[in-house]
Amino acid sequence: MPSARIAYFGLPLGALLLARDGHTIAYAGACRQAPGLRRLATHVAPGRTRVKPDPSSAGGLSELRSAAPDLIVSWFWTTKLPASVLAMAPAVGVHPSLLPRHRGPDPYFWTIDAGDLETGVTAHLLDAEYDTGPVLGQARIRIDPAWNAWELARALDRPSLRLLRDVVKAFAAGDAPAPVAQDERTATVAPAPSDEDLAIAWSWPAARIERRVRAAAPWPGAWTEIGHRIVTLTRIRPTTEFPRALEPAEAIVRPDGIAVVRAGDVAVELHEGRDEDDTPLGAADLAAIVASVRQA
Numbered sequence: 259m260p261s262a263r264i265a266y267f268g269l270p271l272g273a274l275l276l277a278r279d280g281h282t283i284a285y286a287g288a289c290r291q292a293p294g295l296r297r298l299a300t301h302v303a304p305g306r307t308r309v310k311p312d313p314s315s316a317g318g319l320s321e322l323r324s325a326a327p328d329l330i331v332s333w334f335w336t337t338k339l340p341a342s343v344l345a346m347a348p349a350v351g352v353h354p355s356l357l358p359r360h361r362g363p364d365p366y367f368w369t370i371d372a373g374d375l376e377t378g379v380t381a382h383l384l385d386a387e388y389d390t391g392p393v394l395g396q397a398r399i400r401i402d403p404a405w406n407a408w409e410l411a412r413a414l415d416r417p418s419l420r421l422l423r424d425v426v427k428a429f430a431a432g433d434a435p436a437p438v439a440q441d442e443r444t445a446t447v448a449p450a451p452s453d454e455d456l457a458i459a460w461s462w463p464a465a466r467i468e469r470r471v472r473a474a475a476p477w478p479g480a481w482t483e484i485g486h487r488i489v490t491l492t493r494i495r496p497t498t499e500f501p502r503a504l505e506p507a508e509a510i511v512r513p514d515g516i517a518v519v520r521a522g523d524v525a526v527e528l529h530e531g532r533d534e535d536d537t538p539l540g541a542a543d544l545a546a547i548v549a550s551v552r553q554a
């Protein structure tokens with residue numbers, strides 16, 4: 259099988275799988291300590307593996323030039339690769355969304371929060387700006403409406419790695435996919451959510467609140483105030499079982515022991531969350547907080 263000399267940046271797993279496919283990892287820049295790093299540094303790229311390297315430094319550039327890569331590959335590398343690196347060889351990456359939708363560091367949050375029915379992964383050429391390079395291929399999946407952000411990320415891992423390996427294989431064989439420019443008219447951005455983005459507005463419909471909670475779960479979580487106490491919610495459920503006298507943002511504990519909060523249309527049940535000190539809160543804990551506020 260045709261093989262390529264690769265300068266790799268990102269999580270170790272991607273480099274290990276490319277090496278298993280027969281490619282040479284001529285340089286490996288790991289974005290952090292992660293599973294597979296020891297094997298990568300010991301067996302796959304000994305003496306050529308760096309953790310959080312600065313590829314723009316004189317030493318980093320010198321190492322990369324010495325590696326003489328045929329291809330630069332990025333899989334979950336978290337910073338921009340400088341133009342001096344991108345100029346060394348064709349550079350490809352895979353992004354966990356259907357570009358140009360949800361460009362940026364947190365497509366999982368915005369995909370769920372927007373209520374998208376499907377998403378996927380996109381292989382693209384790396385460009386000077388994040389996630390803007392021409393598309394080389396995509397794979398799509400349907401989104402389970404119960405997934406939180408972590409579950410969505412896990413669901414995209416396999417198709418992401420499969421697409422990465424297919425694209426690298428094509429480059430190695432001299433049959434690189436034809437690049438297709440992204441349509442800027444349909445581009446959306448997916449920045450890391452701000453504290454304001456994570457706040458729950460109880461005037462919203464319950465379905466929108468539930469999406470916000472899933473989008474932010476399990477971390478950093480969507481937050482609200484119950485009385486004067488800030489609570490992060492990580493699992494809730496829309497419900498029509500609530501006293502109709504409640505106004506939006508008002509809460510009560512039902513006879514079955516579940517706390518419910520009135521939303522803009524119906525209500526939501528509070529099932530899991532965290533306190534301000536990150537102590538886990540179950541349904542009974544959340545109900546106790548609501549009860550204490552009503553008794554005050």
